[in-house]
Amino acid sequence: MHGLIGKMTAAAGKRDELVAILLEGVHEMPGCLSYVVAHDPKDADAVWITEVWDSEASHKASLQLPAVRAAIARAMPLIAGFGEGATTVPVGGHGLG
Amino acid sequence: MHGLIGKMTAAAGKRDELVAILLEGVHEMPGCLSYVVAHDPKDADAVWITEVWDSEASHKASLQLPAVRAAIARAMPLIAGFGEGATTVPVGGHGLG
Numbered sequence: 001m002h003g004l005i006g007k008m009t010a011a012a013g014k015r016d017e018l019v020a021i022l023l024e025g026v027h028e029m030p031g032c033l034s035y036v037v038a039h040d041p042k043d044a045d046a047v048w049i050t051e052v053w054d055s056e057a058s059h060k061a062s063l064q065l066p067a068v069r070a071a072i073a074r075a076m077p078l079i080a081g082f083g084e085g086a087t088t089v090p091v092g093g094h095g096l097g
Numbered sequence: 098m099h100g101l102i103g104k105m106t107a108a109a110g111k112r113d114e115l116v117a118i119l120l121e122g123v124h125e126m127p128g129c130l131s132y133v134v135a136h137d138p139k140d141a142d143a144v145w146i147t148e149v150w151d152s153e154a155s156h157k158a159s160l161q162l163p164a165v166r167a168a169i170a171r172a173m174p175l176i177a178g179f180g181e182g183a184t185t186v187p188v189g190g191h192g193l194g
Binding site for chain 1: 098100102104116120123124126129130131132133134135136137138144147149157180183184185186187188189190191193194
C-alpha cells in the first residue's frame with residue numbers, strides 16, 4: 001500500500017471552500033482505500049490530509065482523472081502553502097475499505 | 098470527529114513485532130472509524146499511525162479497554178521514542194467505516 005500524510009494551509013478564510021473541493025469525489029477514486037480531510041484545531045487555515053492507496057500507481061493515476069484534475073485546478077488558488085508531510089507504506093489497520 | 102497523526106520509533110529491529118501488536122484488535126475498538134499503521138520508507142525503525150475516532154471520548158475510552166491496556170504494556174518496551182504528530186478534527190473523507 002501507499003500512504004500520504006500532508007498539511008496544507010488555505011488562503012485566509014478559504015479553508016471551508018478548500019475542504020469542500022477536497023471532499024468532492026473522494027468515494028470515486030479507484031484504488032483509494034482511505035482519504036481523510038481534517039482541520040488543524042490550532043490553525044484556522046490549516047488542513048491535514050491522510051491517504052491510503054492500494055498502490056502508488058493508483059494514486060498517480062487518480063491525478064489524471066478529469067474530475068480530480070478539475071478539482072485541483074479549483075483548489076490551487078485557495079492554497080497558501082504546504083507544510084510538513086510524509087510518504088508511508090501502510091501495512092494494515094481499520095477503515096481500509 | 099477526533100483525529101490523531103503520530104510517528105514512533107521502534108527499538109532497533111523491533112518494528113515488525115511492534116506493528117503486529119499495534120494491529121491486534123484494531124477492528125474491535127468502539128468509535129474507531131479509521132486506524133492505519135504504516136512503515137516510514139526512509140527509516141527502518143519508524144512507524145506512522147493515523148487514527149480517526151467518532152469522538153475524543155471514544156478514543157480515551159479505548160485506552161481503558163483491557164485488550165488495549167495489555168497491548169500498550171507489551172508495546173512500550175519495543176518503542177524507542179515518539180516523533181512528530183498532530184491532533185486533528187476530521188471533517189470527512191473515504192474509508193471512515
